[in-house]
Amino acid sequence: MDASEIEFLGENETVTIVPNFSEGRISLIQGDYGPFNPSMATLVPLWLAINLRKRQKCRIEPPQWLNVATLSATKTAEKDSSVFTKMPSEHYMEVASLLLNNACDDVPSADEVRAVVKDIWDLRLAKLRKSTDLMIRQQETHAKLDNLTQMEINVVRPFLTQALDHTHFLRMNATRHSAADDTQTDSIATPF
Template sequence: MSGQSDPRGSTFSAAELEFLAEDETIEIVPNLRMERLSLICGDFGPFRPQIATQVPIWLAVALKKRGKCTIRPPDWMSVEKLTQVLEAERDSASSFEALPFHYVEISRLLFDDARDDIPDVYMVRSLIEDIKDVRFHKIGTGLEKLSSRTYAMKLNLSAMEVNVIRPFVTGGLETFYKLGNPELIQESERPEHRRPQPADRGPRRELRR
């Protein structure tokens, strides 16, 4: 039965998550003069040299690639803040620090295209890697608590973390739900006069009359 389900069916791909993260806004300092942009996703600008403005990340990266702006990394992406976060993550065995929903994707995007705008980029990068590792370790430990009593599981995690554990969590909860649900089991055991068989393919028995 488990072989039939499609565990990847509803998952987002990494590229799709990055796409979503690109809509988050970020501050840039343009070095060009450009009129206001009235885009489908909102109005941005006008752009004046040295005057900071908020734009979606995809727009920031597009300008950055052409050398038309510098990107101001978000507050949480400083060595100081990240060190605090990492310490707090290590101190607590079960709770997670508040980070932006798309922190993994945003930091990836900025590391790829705006390295020179991030102070202490190597340090920042390794701190984010460490935070990711610590969190994943905790997530793994947390998943051991999953049981047949679990009807709701709190996952206040980031988009990428949620996406990575999705197949396992939803699959596991589903299996527990099925096992813990009397009606679903009764249904496959109802025909008592038949010899016990692998109980997973109820309807197929009809063929064997």
Template sequence: MAFPLPRGVTASEIAFLAEMETVTVVPRQRLEGLELLGGPVEPLVPPRRASLPLWLALLLKRQRRANIIPPPWLHPEPLDLILEIESGHQDYQNAFSPPPPLPGQPSVFDRDGTPAARPQYTPDGNRYYAAPPFLPQNTAQLTTSDRDPPSLPFHWVEVGNLLLESASDDLVNPDQIRRTLKDLREVRMAKMRSGVDILDAAAIGGGGIALTGVGSMELGEERGFVAGVVDGLRRIGSSKEQARREQMAEQRANGGYDGTQDDDEEEDYMEF
């Protein structure tokens, strides 16, 4: 007998996928390189920075063999700015702050051309475009541009919670970061739950729901709500349509509707 599982990816599965995100560490002792399924890991030589998968960085952190450098967005100032944009900016009252640009794509505030995202190639020569968690969206940057606005990566909820849980001593003011992340989640979840009119239009085929900038965990948590609302609205619309058709059929049977009644009424109204 199969266990009844919820539709879509569960929260634990999303968190597991987020552990493949790449973060920056500072090793505290020398470690040899590793050959992993996701690719080789370079040897760790202190105090040289290195990029490791999040699960491996957390393991070395628990063993006190490395310190994790938080990503640029996981600081009090960028998070406060993102919260201000999400809650007070007029352009984002019903939208979400823009996600990080893809590799080779300019920032949303840059005006120096619009190159497309750069493709990558497999050993067989097949072209593909990398997606989270295989994008360096959570690595520490040595240099940052003032023109680049702070943005939340696709796995921001999972990465933030994991680092707060296991590497809070490596973060700047972790208590404030924890409060700001909580406020951000509440603001963004309220936006997703307030678009009932948009869901109504999407249910009858009149449009779609813009989810640009929404994170992986947010999609997983709201999948049931959004799908349930759209499904319920679709049932309501189909029941109304069925009732209308039954009413028209009854009128035809009683001789009160012959298919040209609407045209005759319109002509009489124009003559009057």
């Protein structure tokens, strides 16, 4: 999967909107949404919320975790932990980016939220790079990393697979050279 496909999956997260129009239930492939009544909150997928927001048909209520206090606590927990902590949403980066880029006015303290989300992302990627480096240095062939999001895995996947391929190639060459050296030693020591 590439980043756009992961973002597509993240757009299916449900958010609360406060519509400013009246409409009955809307039947879509994923399910039925609505009814939509002015000033009455309703749950819809993020992609629909953004579409309605762009057309100025609603206000989006950000998820409970998308605020400075909760994200700062998450950042502190991530910084203090040697392992990856559980994120408030499996698609925290995608949801935050989509909301901050498309409905910035609906997110309180949007600039601070953006900065804290970026800090969390940077912390987690640094921890992921460090873990990957340690794994390669110890010549491990697999690892178990809990609490990573799909987007984080997607970022490290190209580097990790290439590094493991190179490590495998070097091991195979070292084994071949070692076997060739043993054969040469045996032929010298063996009398005719």
